Amino acid sequence: MSIKSIQIKNGINVHYIETKKFKTTTLGFYFRRPLSRGEVTLNALTANVLRRACPLYPETALLSKRLDELYGARLDAGVRKKGDMQIIHVNFEFANEEYIGKSQAIFENILLLAKSMVTDQTGFCANYVNQEKDNLRQRILALINDKKSYAHMRCIEIMCEAEPYGIRELGFVEDIEAIDEKILFRHYKNVLLSSPVDIFICGDADIDFAVEFLKDAFSRIETSQTKYPENVIVKEAGEVKKVVETENIAQGKLCLGFRTKTRATDENYPAMVIFNELFGGGPSSKLFNNVREKLSLAYYVSSKMDIFKGIMTVGSGIEVENFQKAYDEIMLQLNEVKKGNVTQAELSAAVKATVNNIRSMSDSAIVTEDYWLSRLITGTPWDFEEYCGMLQKITAEQVVRAAQDVTVDTIYFLKGKEA
Amino acid sequence: MEFEKIQSKSLGEVLYRGVHKSGLKIYVLQKNGFSKSYASFAARVGSVDSEFTVPGESEKTKVPDGIAHFLEHKLFEQPDGSNVFEKYSKTGAWANAFTGFNTTAYIFSATGGFYENLEILLDFVSKPYFTDENVAKEQGIIGQEIRMYDDDPNWRVFFNLLSAMYVSHPVKKDIAGTVESISRINKDILYKCYNTFYNPSNMILFACGDVDCKRVEQLADKYVTASPIGEINRHYPEEPPRINQSVSEQRLSVALPIFLLGFKDSELKQRGGDMLRKQITTEVLLEMLAGKSSPLYNTLYEKGLINDSFELDFSSETDYAHTVMGGESTDPEAARAIILKQMREAKLLPDDFQRCKKVLIGRFLRLFNSVENVSNTFVSNIFKGIDIFEYPQICEQITLKEAQDRKESHFTEENCAMSVVRPFG
Numbered sequence: 001m002s003i004k005s006i007q008i009k010n011g012i013n014v015h016y017i018e019t020k021k022f023k024t025t026t027l028g029f030y031f032r033r034p035l036s037r038g039e040v041t042l043n044a045l046t047a048n049v050l051r052r053a054c055p056l057y058p059e060t061a062l063l064s065k066r067l068d069e070l071y072g073a074r075l076d077a078g079v080r081k082k083g084d085m086q087i088i089h090v091n092f093e094f095a096n097e098e099y100i101g102k103s104q105a106i107f108e109n110i111l112l113l114a115k116s117m118v119t120d121q122t123g124f125c126a127n128y129v130n131q132e133k134d135n136l137r138q139r140i141l142a143l144i145n146d147k148k149s150y151a152h153m154r155c156i157e158i159m160c161e162a163e164p165y166g167i168r169e170l171g172f173v174e175d176i177e178a179i180d181e182k183i184l185f186r187h188y189k190n191v192l193l194s195s196p197v198d199i200f201i202c203g204d205a206d207i208d209f210a211v212e213f214l215k216d217a218f219s220r221i222e223t224s225q226t227k228y229p230e231n232v233i234v235k236e237a238g239e240v241k242k243v244v245e246t247e248n249i250a251q252g253k254l255c256l257g258f259r260t261k262t263r264a265t266d267e268n269y270p271a272m273v274i275f276n277e278l279f280g281g282g283p284s285s286k287l288f289n290n291v292r293e294k295l296s297l298a299y300y301v302s303s304k305m306d307i308f309k310g311i312m313t314v315g316s317g318i319e320v321e322n323f324q325k326a327y328d329e330i331m332l333q334l335n336e337v338k339k340g341n342v343t344q345a346e347l348s349a350a351v352k353a354t355v356n357n358i359r360s361m362s363d364s365a366i367v368t369e370d371y372w373l374s375r376l377i378t379g380t381p382w383d384f385e386e387y388c389g390m391l392q393k394i395t396a397e398q399v400v401r402a403a404q405d406v407t408v409d410t411i412y413f414l415k416g417k418e419a
Numbered sequence: 420m421e422f423e424k425i426q427s428k429s430l431g432e433v434l435y436r437g438v439h440k441s442g443l444k445i446y447v448l449q450k451n452g453f454s455k456s457y458a459s460f461a462a463r464v465g466s467v468d469s470e471f472t473v474p475g476e477s478e479k480t481k482v483p484d485g486i487a488h489f490l491e492h493k494l495f496e497q498p499d500g501s502n503v504f505e506k507y508s509k510t511g512a513w514a515n516a517f518t519g520f521n522t523t524a525y526i527f528s529a530t531g532g533f534y535e536n537l538e539i540l541l542d543f544v545s546k547p548y549f550t551d552e553n554v555a556k557e558q559g560i561i562g563q564e565i566r567m568y569d570d571d572p573n574w575r576v577f578f579n580l581l582s583a584m585y586v587s588h589p590v591k592k593d594i595a596g597t598v599e600s601i602s603r604i605n606k607d608i609l610y611k612c613y614n615t616f617y618n619p620s621n622m623i624l625f626a627c628g629d630v631d632c633k634r635v636e637q638l639a640d641k642y643v644t645a646s647p648i649g650e651i652n653r654h655y656p657e658e659p660p661r662i663n664q665s666v667s668e669q670r671l672s673v674a675l676p677i678f679l680l681g682f683k684d685s686e687l688k689q690r691g692g693d694m695l696r697k698q699i700t701t702e703v704l705l706e707m708l709a710g711k712s713s714p715l716y717n718t719l720y721e722k723g724l725i726n727d728s729f730e731l732d733f734s735s736e737t738d739y740a741h742t743v744m745g746g747e748s749t750d751p752e753a754a755r756a757i758i759l760k761q762m763r764e765a766k767l768l769p770d771d772f773q774r775c776k777k778v779l780i781g782r783f784l785r786l787f788n789s790v791e792n793v794s795n796t797f798v799s800n801i802f803k804g805i806d807i808f809e810y811p812q813i814c815e816q817i818t819l820k821e822a823q824d825r826k827e828s829h830f831t832e833e834n835c836a837m838s839v840v841r842p843f844g
Binding site for chain 2: 135139
């Protein structure tokens with residue numbers, strides 16, 4: 001599945017991923033913003049207010065009815081963290097006319113709706129802004145509900161205290177109150193004028209028509225190009241930070257943050273990707289086989305890489321009294337790789353699993369879009385096969401060498417209250 | 420074996436189905452253009468099967484809660500002490516398994532080497548290997564899985580709701596059992612369950628992707644042998660139509676309350692097309708009454724009584740069925756009162772009915788975007804005697820009158836239970 005990129009304006013690009021395998025088509029708008037305390041909350045709120053209404057459908061109920069009429073078209077808007085960057089996204093997914101009768105002009109109608117919602121807003125309704133302020137407050141507070149992801153988030157916050165990446169992408173409860181519809185609308189106008197925009201279309205669509213339409217939609221927007229600073233890659237881990245917090249829970253949640261010091265454009269990046277899989281990626285990894293299968297300490301234990309920041313995290317759910325045991329075993333397994341204890345079978349398993357995961361991405365439109373967005377942001381625009389080709393060349397020596405760069409930075413443990 | 424070819428012209432999909440000489444039902448949904456192919460080897464056994472009569476025995480067998488799930492974990496164990504993941508690691512396939520209320524499925528997806536992976540799948544599911552030691556090891560791992568769910572508010576609020584709705588049906592029990600119930604599991608009980616439920620005549624093999632049915636048959640010949648055991652008698656306690664309790668509450672570490680309303684269904688005992696018809700009627704009704712374009716949804720949202728986490732679902736089996744709706748709320752009681760009142764008073768209009776049918780058709784189409792989702796949906800429906808290719812046609816046929824009748828009988832206050840998880844005070 002290749003990608004065709006068409007510049008419609010300086011800083012605004014349409015990317016077409018052509019495929020006939022889906023019954024639906026996706027259209028997604030991605031605005032790149034710097035992740036900062038000053039605007040993180042505004043960005044999160046902007047996304048939530050955008051999808052409430054637009055000049056064509058000024059009430060949420062009318063907008064929802066319109067989406068229903070278009071065979072239950074889906075609308076989703078929100079923010080995503082990509083390294084030290086925050087993405088505001090608005091996504092549509094809608095039926096391909098092929099499967100519901102050619103006479104239904106779904107795509108054209110979605111483009112009209114998208115234009116109204118993304119580029120043609122004329123002001124925000126005070127009621128909607130107030131409701132979304134409450135919702136955003138609730139969503140930020142509710143981050144505690146999922147203990148596994150909460151532990152991961154807290155680990156990153158502590159580890160990256162001095163970097164933009166340490167900021168929660170949903171923003172701050174205490175910054176919500178001061179925002180009103182005027183401030184928010186001013187912010188939206190600024191976002192439109194100063195953000196690089198990637199527009200993805202994935203499916204089987206009339207791309208020439210879409211490009212002309214989008215050129216027109218963005219024609220009244222005079223963008224001033226803003227250059228964003230590159231992602232910061234911290235090269236020294238410094239003194240290990242250890243934080244233990246308490247919640248009223250049954251199972252302890254451990255999250256370890258590691259610095260890999262590797263950027264996506266670095267030569268050893270593919271080796272680091274394989275290292276991560278071999279160490280803690282899936283059921284053939286060292287962590288799964290030792291922490292779970294051999295020692296029976298956990299149901300889940302795995303590592304994951306953040307390609308923007310050169311950070312790896314390991315998460316696991318354990319009994320509180322097993323903290324030291326689990327920590328020691330995770331570090332022992334890391335040292336095993338560092339010492340060169342990597343078998344050919346482990347390497348081959350890690351490469352094959354990673355390649356399988358990457359090739360699988362092409363079977364989901366939204367995952368494919370996100371893959372390409374990340375590739376474009378990191379300046380590594382490899383298609384799936386190109387990327388797999390690099391990974392398949394990695395040797396055990398390269399993995400061991402990559403492991404030498406991995407150092408623990410932060411140990412975070414969320415434990416239950418003692419009885 | 421003969422494969423019957425079923426074509427859905429409107430969907431552009433082709434399905435082959437046949438019955439293997441072992442009694443195993445084999446299905447192949449041919450999908451081209453996808454990178455992945457997917458297979459599910461599934462047995463009709465789940466957490467509700469806690470009491471049954473083994474064919475040929477006169478005594479009933481009662482098993483500890485969580486046994487189906489435990490068995491699922493243990494099948495990954497190999498006689499040489501390794502686990503099946505080591506085999507899959509040589510092919511690169513992604514493999515897993517899951518246990519539901521009624522189904523246990525062993526699955527893989529692979530971007531190459533489909534038949535090689537299928538051999539691994541058929542081989543390991545056909546060869547149980549349980550020892551006292553490997554059972555003890557699993558008690559530790561599953562113990563942590565149970566503890567993980569104990570902290571999961573969305574999981575807890577759902578199972579508390581099932582407990583509130585059902586008086587004695589085992590659907591109310593946690594799928595993984597409890598730390599206590601799994602401590603009573605040993606290798607003999609595991610073998611007994613395995614020999615009863617993992618019989619080809621009680622199983623389905625579903626494959627999806629660029630897959631040739633003849634080659635699937637050849638592998639079934641090699642690994643799946645018939646061992647006729649006769650009818651499995653499953654015993655479910657008599658479940659009264661009334662709900663068990665109207666409210667269930669628990670406190671957990673959450674930011675704001677999470678609530679679910681459950682409507683217990685008393686129109687039961689269907690299978691096949693009748694069951695699908697009830698399913699779609701309820702779905703279109705739910706969309707009209709509480710979907711995103713409904714007055715009810717918008718009232719609740721604008722009053723701040725629900726947020727984006729609000730969800731609707733109808734789930735249906737022969738012996739039980741229920742509608743579930745809810746999410747986070749600052750005031751679950753107020754939300755409940757408005758929901759019950761507006762649902763009772765709502766007038767079902769023809770325009771809304773037609774519009775909501777379109778939503779269902781779009782949702783159904785979307786199912787075919789994912790080899791996993793479409794396969795899993797086929798499998799659970801096949802066990803219920805449902806052919807989901809009939810979905811668009813039945814959806815078209817359903818009348819407003821049917822929806823109206825369903826509304827009167829299903830969405831009543833007497834059928835409604837509420838579960839709430841609240842923050843610690």
